[in-house]
């Protein structure tokens with residue numbers, strides 16, 4: 001097992017790569033979608049929570065990530081003595097119509113094929129993704145964690161219908177907020193699973209050929225529906241449905257222990273055992289929480305309901321050799337809230353890995 005650090009797009013800098021290295025990381029997971037562009041956020045280093053118009057503006061629909069820029073990113077990470085393990089999240093501007101089965105679905109499928117091929121050419125092995133219509137929506141922020149540290153959680157369901165022009169909690173039609181253009185029709189769970197199966201059937205063969213694995217994140221937060229739209233993996237057993245849907249070696253999991261622990265069903269240790277035994281974990285988000293949806297709260301990694309050391313031991317027992325990242329953490333009261341919170345989480349994970357014999 002290897003320790004990594006996830007960095008948002010605006011944090012992909014030599015200084016933050018050096019921070020990752022100093023905090024004990026050997027790998028980086030890079031977000032290339034700018035969640036903070038044109039939205040309402042407490043601050044750029046914070047986790048995005050957004051407003052009823054989501055996190056902010058999606059990217060340029062016509063500008064896919066090129067092989068050259070992916071190679072440059074990988075080389076920048078390697079220049080600091082780290083490895084680039086994965087890119088996390090497609091840009092809703094590039095793939096949104098796959099999620100809502102919109103008129104540009106065929107083009108968006110070609111976009112994803114192109115991005116996956118470019119990743120293979122650039123030598124980046126994993127693409128983390130979150131197959132969700134409403135996206136990471138409905139989270140709240142508060143002084144939820146130890147010592148009143150700012151953290152993310154949920155304060156109840158979030159059912160406000162999604163306006164047209166919003167997909168995956170980001171604005172894909174910049175004119176929509178001023179034009180007012182109605183709401184997206186509610187899909188059915190069957191329709192969502194059909195969209196996922198068609199995506200899998202179209203993309204996994206291309207990913208296999210490109211030498212890239214796709215890693216599916218569970219719903220965050222893992223509610224059966226958010227904003228009137230169904231969710232795909234909101235209970236642990238649904239991860240198995242996603243795995244069984246397509247036997248491709250490219251079909252792996254972005255195994256978020258925090259989101260899984262927020263689910264109302266399952267025993268987290270049995271869940272970790274069940275999925276790590278199958279050898280289908282692309283990489284792991286290892287963070288801690290108290291409570292379940294719709295009112296869970298994120299905690300410092302040592303202070304939640306999950307015995308993180310026990311999770312590490314199960315992953316080790318089942319031979320997981322991939323990357324583990326804290327994903328996100330409560331912020332700490334000091335000059336560098338995000339970095340301090342992340343450093344605490346990294347130190348804890350590093351100690352846990354060392355107790356299992358990892359350097």
Ligand SMILES: O=C(O)[C@@H](O)[C@@H](O)[C@H](O)[C@H](O)CO
Nearest residue numbers: 047048088130136217220327
């Ligand atoms: O704030 C964050 O970074 C999280 O919301 C992500 O872990 C997100 O859940 C994943 O990237 C999947 O979309």
